[in-house]
Amino acid sequence: MDMTDVAYSTRADAQIRDLLQEWAKAVRAQDLDRIMAHYAPDVVACDAIGPLQFKGRDAYAKHWQTCFGLCPAPMAFDLRDLTVAAGDDVAFAHALVTCGPSGPENEDKTGAVRLTVCYRKIGGRWLVVHEHFSVPFDVETGQALCHLKP
Amino acid sequence: MDMTDVAYSTRADAQIRDLLQEWAKAVRAQDLDRIMAHYAPDVVACDAIGPLQFKGRDAYAKHWQTCFGLCPAPMAFDLRDLTVAAGDDVAFAHALVTCGPSGPENEDKTGAVRLTVCYRKIGGRWLVVHEHFSVPFDVETGQALCHLKP
Numbered sequence: 229m230d231m232t233d234v235a236y237s238t239r240a241d242a243q244i245r246d247l248l249q250e251w252a253k254a255v256r257a258q259d260l261d262r263i264m265a266h267y268a269p270d271v272v273a274c275d276a277i278g279p280l281q282f283k284g285r286d287a288y289a290k291h292w293q294t295c296f297g298l299c300p301a302p303m304a305f306d307l308r309d310l311t312v313a314a315g316d317d318v319a320f321a322h323a324l325v326t327c328g329p330s331g332p333e334n335e336d337k338t339g340a341v342r343l344t345v346c347y348r349k350i351g352g353r354w355l356v357v358h359e360h361f362s363v364p365f366d367v368e369t370g371q372a373l374c375h376l377k378p
Numbered sequence: 379m380d381m382t383d384v385a386y387s388t389r390a391d392a393q394i395r396d397l398l399q400e401w402a403k404a405v406r407a408q409d410l411d412r413i414m415a416h417y418a419p420d421v422v423a424c425d426a427i428g429p430l431q432f433k434g435r436d437a438y439a440k441h442w443q444t445c446f447g448l449c450p451a452p453m454a455f456d457l458r459d460l461t462v463a464a465g466d467d468v469a470f471a472h473a474l475v476t477c478g479p480s481g482p483e484n485e486d487k488t489g490a491v492r493l494t495v496c497y498r499k500i501g502g503r504w505l506v507v508h509e510h511f512s513v514p515f516d517v518e519t520g521q522a523l524c525h526l527k528p
Contacts, residue, residue, distance in 0.1 A: 274492040278514040278523050315465030320496045322508050342424040344494045344510045346470045358472050360494045362512030364428040365522035372515035373428050
């Protein structure tokens with residue numbers, strides 16, 4: 229890797245960070261069009277709640293709407309411990325997302341969700357081709373651990 | 379992207395697929411050293427069972443041992459719907475893993491686990507820097523859905 233590559237990689241990292249913050253802002257605003265603009269048409273997405281996978285942007289958009297029904301705006305959706313690795317046309321990021329109803333009175337209702345986001349550069353634009361949200365479960369009880377603190 | 383890049387990308391994709399199949403074989407054999415050889419020292423890993431994250435190869439190795447205690451060998455660990463994207467030094471893959479005790483008599487005890495694996499090329503070798511296993515949960519009951527079929 230020469231210095232041009234390093235500069236490029238740093239620039240791509242910054243682009244991915246900006247995209248993720250813009251996307252998180254759109255999620256907090258529950259602005260579906262702004263959220264969905266980040267995804268490739270054939271995105272394969274896994275959410276913390278079932279089913280196993282959503283295939284394609286339309287199926288995933290419906291699921292985002294379902295989620296907004298479960299957690300009305302304004303909601304907390306903050307990325308913590310964000311790590312990004314970006315190459316020339318492949319990138320990924322992972323973070324813990326503090327997610328739930330917003331406001332200090334709801335702090336015990338929020339919890340950390342693990343997030344991995346995978347990008348490809350398609351037609352000159354970084355688009356999410358795979359996304360994976362989850363919470364772990366307790367192996368003794370089988371219950372999802374939805375209120376863990378990061 | 380010129381034809382050299384395409385050829386390179388195809389070769390990197392094939393390398394990642396080979397590494398994943400070798401890793402899955404090591405998991406089925408519960409060979410901890412062969413499994414752990416795939417990870418970077420500072421890997422950040424999320425498993426389907428708690429806690430939220432494992433930071434570093436040593437912490438994650440201990441967790442693999444705990445898991446082998448929960449599901450003695452021989453075990454099923456088969457990658458399905460594997461999708462790979464590999465650039466020059468950043469790559470990711472996602473799949474559904476059929477996981478659980480092996481053998482046709484145990485089919486109702488296996489289930490699909492969502493898997494995302496993220497690589498960086500470090501010192502000329504592809505190493506896993508982030509891994510994310512999970513199952514979704516039922517939003518009504520809060521129970522993890524461990525026996526979904528892919």
